[in-house]
Amino acid sequence: MKKLLLAVDHLSTWVGQALAWLIVLLTLLIAWEVFSRYVLNTPHDWNLDAQIQLYGTLFMMAGAYTLAKAGHVRGDVLYGFFQPRTQAGIDLVLYLLFFLPGIVALTWAGWTFFGDSLAIRESTFSATPLPLYPFKAVIPLAGLLLLLQGLAEIVRCLQCLRDGAWPSREHDVEEVDVDKLKQMVHAD
Numbered sequence: 001m002k003k004l005l006l007a008v009d010h011l012s013t014w015v016g017q018a019l020a021w022l023i024v025l026l027t028l029l030i031a032w033e034v035f036s037r038y039v040l041n042t043p044h045d046w047n048l049d050a051q052i053q054l055y056g057t058l059f060m061m062a063g064a065y066t067l068a069k070a071g072h073v074r075g076d077v078l079y080g081f082f083q084p085r086t087q088a089g090i091d092l093v094l095y096l097l098f099f100l101p102g103i104v105a106l107t108w109a110g111w112t113f114f115g116d117s118l119a120i121r122e123s124t125f126s127a128t129p130l131p132l133y134p135f136k137a138v139i140p141l142a143g144l145l146l147l148l149q150g151l152a153e154i155v156r157c158l159q160c161l162r163d164g165a166w167p168s169r170e171h172d173v174e175e176v177d178v179d180k181l182k183q184m185v186h187a188d
Helices: 002-020 022-038 047-070 084-119 133-163 176-185
Strands: none
Touching: 002 022, 002 047, 002 133, 022 176, 047 133, 084 133
16 A cells, blocks of 8 residues: 555656646746847737646646645644644545545536537637647646545545554655754854
8 A cells, every 4th residue: 555655646746846847938938028028029929828828737737746745735733733643534534525525526627628628629819829728638637636646645544543653755855944954064
């Protein structure tokens, strides 16, 4: 079971890291548009639509990655003081009551939106239209990845309830702890 959980974590991490490179493309696209508009005096109508689609893709596809890294916002003020079993019980109830229904609805609706958009070959409303259906395909894909990661988190909750300790996660990056960093370099 541990290998399966880590495999789901690995998939979410890989997708998150791979699609994080969209931020580079987005930055270049914005820089090009600023240069083109203010230096060359030739703005592009399609550029804003492309930026919105890239940012939306980046945002939606980061959900499973963030869940795999336990990075979503929670009420840590009280939660952090609870024992792991209590934390797991709270998480399990919240996953079952809110997360699963919400993600299933998102995925279902996203699939419908994508299907309708593909059927009519929907595009942006501009002089140089961009296709919208590839972007709308991201919605059910992000929902499926988030659902898969959420199921792994539910299994983790059940294991923690059984064992009294949280199972391991795949490690990726950590936030910088300034105090710990100062100690490592012996700075005051």
